[in-house]
Amino acid sequence: MIEYENIERIFRKYMDDDYFSGCVCYISVNGKKAYHKAFGLSNQVEGTQCNLDTVFDLASVTKIVTxxxxxxxxxxxxxxxxxxxxxxxxxxxxxxxxxxxxxxxxxxxxxxxxxxxxxxxxxxxxxxxxxxxxxxxxxxxxxxxxxxxxxxxxxxxxxxxxxxxxxxxxxxxxxxESLDLETLTYNPHSKSNIAATEFGNRIEQKMCSDRNFHFTNWRNQNVPILGEVNDGNTYYFFGGESGHAGLFSNVKDLVSIGELYLKGGIYGEQKVISNALIKESLKKQVDNRGLGWETSDVYPEGVGHTGFTGTALWIEPERNVAVGLLTNRLHVDQPKNINPFRKELFEEIFKNIS
Missing domain, CATH: 3.40.710.10 (DD-peptidase/beta-lactamase superfamily)
Incomplete structure (x- = not known):
């Protein structure tokens, strides 16, 4: 039984400390919803509340889809x-x-x-x-x-x-279409119900300056990025579509991707990926890397992937658990490393399903 109060205490603690302004979490156990809740604001400037279907810029979690x-x-x-x-x-x-x-x-x-x-x-x-x-x-x-x-x-x-x-x-x-997903897309057509990210590309602007890259066509730092991919290469060079970043999704669709791996590559009656390859993808291949997936101390067991905007997908095959965690960690005055939050939350979830 998952202790909802402890999970929500963790969310509130880190939101109060300005690690992010809003978040949505979905926990699937044995292919069934065990938890799905939204917290805080998806857009501080407009005062928009996060809801269960709020769409987030997945950032590098796009790599798992690729x-x-x-x-x-x-x-x-x-x-x-x-x-x-x-x-x-x-x-x-x-x-x-x-x-x-x-x-x-x-x-x-x-x-x-x-x-x-x-x-x-x-x-x-x-x-x-x-x-x-x-x-x-x-x-x-x-x-x-x-x-x-x-x-x-x-x-x-x-x-x-x-x-x-x-x-x-x-x-x-x-x-x-194969997985009956509702929101997974590049370049969303509508900006409604999308979580805001960074105020301009401030972080990449510094990265470019540090490496002597010269670029002047930056987005406005006085307004948050909304409905456009945060990643600079994807936005400015690839037109919003790349293998490393650019996808948007709500948390339920993201968890469905994780569940495909937990189900051995099968969705319904359809074999999407071979079971042998699914198993191989979840094993350590080189250092802490599987095929797309990674292991790290952020995840108590299993594998996952994080995204720069504050996103994460974690799956634990032994317990048949998939967790989608979407936050807008760049949509604050001073963005912080949210791995301490991810680690504490995932450990709490793991403790409750062990």
């Missing part, structure tokens, strides 16, 4: 984990760094690619691969795993090339 499409492609023999980029993305053939990278290396962040690059700081009209061919792509760290947006930007390009379609159309056709 991984899911890639695993579906592998299940359908369109790819394998050992497929090299030169075989599935023709634009990479001439690049000696990119060509030999495998799908598995991209999914596990073990490709050797640098963590981040400001693609929007280039002349408008420069293509992604023109930029990639002009820069040093490798990271300098000695570790095997370096978490990198570039890995999932490239996986997004693999998906677009294979389907010869936009990411929005692929997500709609391959996941939204």
């Amino acid at each position: 991984s899911t499409v890639i695993l579906k492609m592998i299940s359908e023999n369109a790819l394998s984990l050992t497929t090299k980029l030169e075989k599935c993305l023709p634009q990479s053939v001439q690049n000696s760094v990119l060509a030999p990278i495998t799908i598995k290396q991209l999914l596990t962040h073990s490709s050797g690619l640098k963590a981040w690059h400001s693609f929007y700081a280039y002349t408008k009209g420069d293509s992604l691969f023109a930029i990639l061919n002009s820069i040093d792509l490798t990271h300098k760290e000695g570790r095997k795993v370096v978490y990198s947006d570039l890995n999932f930007i490239l996986l997004g390009e693999v998906i677009k090339y294979y389907y010869q379609s936009s990411l929005q159309h692929v997500i709609q056709n391959q996941l939204v």
